[in-house]
Amino acid sequence: MIINFDRTAAYRCPGCGEIAFGDFSMFELSGNKSVSVQCSCGQSSLLIAPENKNNFIITIQCMVCDDEHKFSLPFQSLAKKDCTEYTCPNVMVGLVFIGRSEAVHSAVMHSEHYIEEVIAACGLEHTGKNGVTMLKALDKIQELSDREKLFCECGSNMIDVEVQEDNLILECCMCGASVTLTADMIRNSDFSHLEQLILKKKK
Ligand SMILES: [Zn+2]
Ligand SMILES: [Zn+2]
Ligand SMILES: [Zn+2]
Known part of the structure; x- marks a missing residue:
C-alpha cells in the first residue's frame, strides 16, 4: 500500500x-x-x-x-x-x-x-459568484428591517431592495433616495455587524 x-x-x-x-x-x-x-x-x-x-x-x-x-x-x-x-x-x-x-x-x-x-x-441565479454574499446581505437587511433599523431620513421605512449581479440597491419608496452596496463592500466591510442602515434623503 x-x-x-x-x-x-x-x-x-x-x-x-x-x-x-x-x-x-x-x-x-x-x-x-x-x-x-x-x-x-x-x-x-x-x-x-x-x-x-x-x-x-x-x-x-x-x-x-x-x-x-x-x-x-x-x-x-x-x-x-x-x-x-x-x-x-x-x-x-x-x-x-x-x-x-x-x-x-x-x-x-x-x-x-x-x-x-x-x-x-431565492431568485438570485443572476448573481453568479456573489450569490452567497447577496444571500447574506438580504438576510441582514431583513433582520434590520424586522428590528425597524432600516429606514430613510425622510421618515419612511418602505424600502425597496433590488439585487443585481454585483450590486444591491436599496431605494426609498417615498422620496426615491437610494444607496448602492457593491458585493465587494458587503464582503469587506463589517456588514454583518451593522446596527442600522439609514438612507440619505434625496435633496
Ligand atoms: Zn425617503
Ligand atoms: Zn480570495
Ligand atoms: Zn460564519
Whole structure:
C-alpha cells in the first residue's frame, strides 16, 4: 500500500467570494509547524495549526457571518478521512474542506451545487459568484428591517431592495433616495455587524 501524505485544503474566501484551494503535505504539520493556505486574491488565508499531538486547529475568517471561526481537526481525520468538511455555525454553508485532493474537489462541487440551488430558489441565479454574499446581505437587511433599523431620513421605512449581479440597491419608496452596496463592500466591510442602515434623503 502506498501512503499518500499530500492533502488539499479549500475554503470560501471572505475577500473575493471564490473558493481558494491549496495543497500541503502532512509532513509540513509535524512538530509545532502550521500551514497556511492563501487565496490567490491575497485578501485572506486559512491557518492550520497544531494544538497538541492529536489535534489541529483551523482558523478562518468567515465569509458568511464575518466572524472568526475555529474548527478542530483530529490528526486521525486528517490522516484517514477522504474529506473533512466544516460549515459556518451560524449559516449552514460549507466553509472549509480538508482531505485528499479528489475528495475535496468533489465535496466543494457538491457544496457549490447545493448553494446554487438555494440561491436559485431565492431568485438570485443572476448573481453568479456573489450569490452567497447577496444571500447574506438580504438576510441582514431583513433582520434590520424586522428590528425597524432600516429606514430613510425622510421618515419612511418602505424600502425597496433590488439585487443585481454585483450590486444591491436599496431605494426609498417615498422620496426615491437610494444607496448602492457593491458585493465587494458587503464582503469587506463589517456588514454583518451593522446596527442600522439609514438612507440619505434625496435633496
Ligand atoms: Zn480570495
Ligand atoms: Zn460564519
Ligand atoms: Zn425617503
